[in-house]
Amino acid sequence: MNIVLIGMPGSGKSTVGRLLSQRLGMPLVDTDALVEAAANRSIPELFAAEGEAAFRDRETAAVRAASALEDTVIATGGGVVLRSENMRALSGTGLVFFRDRAVEDIMGEDHSGRPLVGGDRERILQLYTQRIDLYRKYARYTISGTKTAEEAADRIATIYL
Numbered sequence: 001m002n003i004v005l006i007g008m009p010g011s012g013k014s015t016v017g018r019l020l021s022q023r024l025g026m027p028l029v030d031t032d033a034l035v036e037a038a039a040n041r042s043i044p045e046l047f048a049a050e051g052e053a054a055f056r057d058r059e060t061a062a063v064r065a066a067s068a069l070e071d072t073v074i075a076t077g078g079g080v081v082l083r084s085e086n087m088r089a090l091s092g093t094g095l096v097f098f099r100d101r102a103v104e105d106i107m108g109e110d111h112s113g114r115p116l117v118g119g120d121r122e123r124i125l126q127l128y129t130q131r132i133d134l135y136r137k138y139a140r141y142t143i144s145g146t147k148t149a150e151e152a153a154d155r156i157a158t159i160y161l
């Protein structure tokens with residue numbers, strides 16, 4: 001059974017994923033990294049060259065590949081919930097966790113390299129408002145009220161084991 005992490009850009013999916021991977025001795029894959037490796041380009045380059053729709057197709061291919069893995073921690077891009085087929089694939093082989101981190105904390109993160117966000121407070125709020133229902137709908141467990149990545153990883157590990 002995989003562990004699947006969903007949530008907003010800057011909600012700590014990669015950090016929590018690394019901690020879980022270390023703690024549970026499970027490999028970690030990141031769908032953004034899979035997209036970049038397959039395209040041999042960075043995400044900002046892909047958005048600039050091909051636009052969001054082409055990125056979403058690449059993301060769906062990465063999600064399919066990740067979903068075929070076993071006993072792996074899968075960190076996803078923040079927009080993975082925009083396609084139900086992504087979430088069908090991921091939840092078919094994994095337990096989906098949503099880290100519902102406070103928007104104020106998300107705003108404090110470095111969003112350079114995130115073409116859809118760009119660090120703009122209004123934009124983060126807008127994305128959060130658009131997506132919150134999707135994150136909640138697709139998560140088997142919502143992890144809220146955790147201040148640190150360590151606390152979030154602790155809770156997820158306890159539920160998973």
Ligand code: S3P
Nearest residue numbers: 008009010077078079114115116
């Ligand atoms: C996106 C989030 C990014 C990345 C891409 C689009 C989004 O991943 O997939 O820039 O739509 O929220 P992170 O959530 O890891 O930043």
